[in-house]
Amino acid sequence: MSHFDWLSELLARYQDEHILVRRGSATALAPAHLLELDPEDWGRAAQVAAGYACRWAGVWAEPRNEDFVITAALAREGDHLLLRTRVPLSAPLLPSHTPYFPGADRMERHAQDMCGLVFSDHPDPRRWSRHNRWAPDSYPLRKDFAVDSAPLPAEPETDYAYIQTQGAGAYEIPVGPVHAGIIEPGHFRFQAVGETVLNLEQRLGYVHKGIEKIAEGRDAAGLAKLAGRISGDSTVHHAWAACMAMERAARLTPPPRAQALRAVLAERERIANHLGDIGAICNDVAFAFAFQQFGRLRELWLRDNAACSGHRLLMDCVIPGGVAADPTPEQIARLRGAVDPLRRELAELYPILDDHPSLEDRLATTGILAPEIAQRLGTVGYVGKASGQDIDLRRDHPYAPYDRLHVTSPLFTTGDVEARLKVRVQEILDALDLLVTLLDTLPGGPVNVPWQAPAGGGEGLGLVEGWRGEILSYVRFGGDGRVTRFFPRDPSWFSWPALEQLIHGNIVPDFPVCNKSVNGSYSGHDL
Amino acid sequence: MLRILNKIWKTGLITEDLPAGADPVLEQVGAQLREGIARQFQGSLAIRQVDAGSCNGCELEIHALNNGYYDIERFGVHFVASPRHADLLLVTGPVSVHMESALRRTWEATPEPRLVVAAGDCAACGGEFGCSYASRGAVSNVLPVDAVIPGCPPSPLKLMQGILQILET
Known part of the structure; x- marks a missing residue:
């Protein structure tokens, strides 16, 4: 199977539907394919893609001269297809993708609040990212909106129209x-x-920090630092995605040693978060033993991070062009030496989780996300993998260094809290295997190349498999080598709506464990 | 059940204890912390943590204070669910404008005398996010702050030291 062999069928369907593809490019935003469409066809293009089992993976807009350029990402079989169109700033009206892809709901409303785009047939026109602190007719991502505009007076948000329920009891x-x-x-x-x-x-939206706006005007190093703080628990993966986007824009390839070290950092981040989550899920059903044990393993893991990178959470290790520091042989030996002790610990602890009846009683059949809903919402990562969505970029469309590794990915279809726990359990073991290969075959050479901004500007797309799932990161540089648009799409955009669905019919006291099993990032979503 | 007991027995006590622990700084800080809390808070300091816009990095390290290695409860510090039970608000993040009124209301709900500690670079000075249309920057731009703990994020030990400085003043 080669990449994009499904694309010709989609293009044929577009032709049947008289959807005109103005221009296509396989290189402009590689590895994604880019199709430019007329705005009138925007909604139908999504409708056809939904009928062809594409996954919806994001939308973002940027004002350019007198127009808005709007880009939406679709995915299938690990390949990404970008749809792009333009509407005039004076009449920013566009059909919505939400009727066909419910996962598009909040991101379109985010674009509505941030840019002033109007999605004509969006089923829910309420605001999302705006909480009455900027005026309804001003839009932070427009060029005439000053980044330091004074917010409106602080008042609790009391006028948001929540869904109401009536009836006895x-x-x-x-x-x-x-x-x-x-x-x-x-x-x-x-x-x-x-x-x-x-x-x-x-x-949501309470921790909106204006990340997209304050990214504007930054240089590459400044953007990498900011990307590392989109969601602190995903600092490596967000920084990697942003750097990948910048490097693709600049036609720059990090050296092999840097790529391998990035994966070492990334797999360590995956393991640290999964360890913490397994303990926390158990804690939410009062199994304090596992909370203490996995908390202990996580702490030891973070101490190794500090000893080998200088930072417990690995912040600022990924920089444009490579990684910040070359670990010493002793540090590499320590990282390698941490693998087997953790494996031994897990070999003792996993059977205890497996055989503990009170744990099974609380986790199995709790918070079920049906595979059909997971698919319609476009959920990825452990939430998707627990509900039949067999998606892992490291395996399906591997980026360096995963292209030389054998990546496996767990899959369950029960969609309950237990399945989301089991995905994490298996992913830790798989990540440990990857760490062994990475550390035993670490290439020599430099760990970064000097950053060179793309002359005359340029754009790039970064795609990585974060510990929560696929992260998509879009960067455009202006002619001065500074960022003019940055859009990082955390997988939490899709797991938060999944939480709304999977809680139906569960009891209120099970909400904490359901929430923890999904563990969406507020900060990564609110931006 | 036997396996659980066996694992607990084999793991033993990992808490880095005061007289003979592996980390002399932690011992020292812990002892001072316990002393200060005994003196000023009758042995029990109740903290309400408020994320006012953090990237969640600070929360991860504040969580770590409760793991077996630091076990901050043994020094008399416990995290409470309601500001009405709190002596101290531990605030993280640049204060996002969307959290501004919630933060202020949490502070108003905290009985006096109340202390405010701004934890992390963002809470201390705005950090990577600074002040903007969406962020008020440092916590001190919104509330009176009694102490700041720098770091991005501050390590668990730095957090303990930061809480300690407020007891000594």
């Missing part, structure tokens, strides 16, 4: 934005009868 539980724990802020509105959740509605 039905009641509402509002939760957040400040939650009862050491977690990120967001608002959850439950409607319940007795203990059973009828509906959950999320209101």
Whole structure:
């Protein structure tokens, strides 16, 4: 099977539907293919793609001169297809993709709030990223909006039209934005009868920090630092995705040793987060033993990070052109030496998780995300893999150094909390195997090449398989070598709506464990 | 069950304890922390953590304070779910404008005398995000702050030292 052998069939279907592809390019935003369409065809192009089992993977807009350039990402079999169109700034009207891809809902509303795009047939025109702190007719990502514009006075948001439930015995539980724990802020509105959740509605955007806007004008090094703080738990993967996008824009290839070291950092990040999550999921059903044990393993893992990279969470290790530092032979030996002890620990702990009846009682059949819903929402990562979505970029469209590695990916179809736990359990073992290969076959040579901004500007797309799933990162440089548009799409955009679905019919006290099993990033989503 | 007990027994006590631990700085900081809390808070300091716009890096390290190695509860520090139970607000992140009123209301709900510690570079000075249409930057731009803990993110030990400095002033 070669890449994009499904594309000719989609193009034939577009032709049958009289959808005119103005221009196509396999190189402009490689490895993705780019198709330019008329805005009138925007909605139908999505409709046809939905009928052809494409996954919807993101949309972003950027004002350029008198136009908006809007780009949407679709994916199939590991390949990405970008649809692009233009509408005039004076009449920024476009059909919506949401009727065909429900996962597009919030990102289109984000584009509406940030840019002033109007999606004509969007089923839910409410605001999303705006919380009344900037005026409804001003749009932060437009060029005439100053990055330091004074916000409107701070008031609690009281006019957002939440879904209402009526009927005997039905009641509402509002939760957040400040939650009862050491977690990120967001608002959850439950409607319940007795203990059973009828509906959950999320209101996010509380940690919106203007990342897309403050990225503008940065140089490559500054963007990598910012990307490393989109979601602190994914610092390696977001920085890698952004650097990959910048390097592709600049036609620059990091040296083989840098690529291998990036993967070492990335797999270490995956393991650290999965260890923490396994413990936390168990903790949410009161299995404190596992919480303590996995917390211990995570702490040891982070101490190795600090000893070998200077940073417990590996921040700022990935830089444009490669990685920041070349580990010493002793540091590499320490990283290699950490693999087998962890394997031995897991060999003891995993059977305990497997055989613990009270754990199974709480995790199995709890929070089921049906595979059809997972597919329609475009969920990726462990949420998708637990619900039949067999998607892993490292295997399906490998980027260096995964192109020389054998990557396997777990798959379950039960879609419950237990399945999401099992994906993590297996992914740690798989990542340890990858670490062994990476560290035993580490190429020599330099760990970075000098950054050279693309002369005359340029754009690039970064795609990596983060520990939560696929991260897509788009960067455009202006002629001065500075960023003019940055859009990082965290997989949380798709796992948050999945949480709204999988909680239906569960009891309110199971919400924490359902939430933890999904573990969406608020910061990565709110931007 | 036997396997669990066996694992617990084999793991033993990992907490880096005060008299003979592996990390002399942690021992020292911990002892001072316990002393200060005993003196000023009757042995029990209740912290309400508030993420006011963080990237979640600081939260990961604050979480680590509760793992077996640091086990900050043994020094008298515990994290509480309600600001109404808190002596101290541990605030992270640049204050996003969308969290500004929630942060202020959390502070208002905290009984006096209340302390505010700004944890992490963003909370200390705005960090990578600074001030913008979406961010108020440092926590001190929104609330009176009693102490700051720099770091991106501050390590668990730095967090303990930071909490300590407020007790000594």
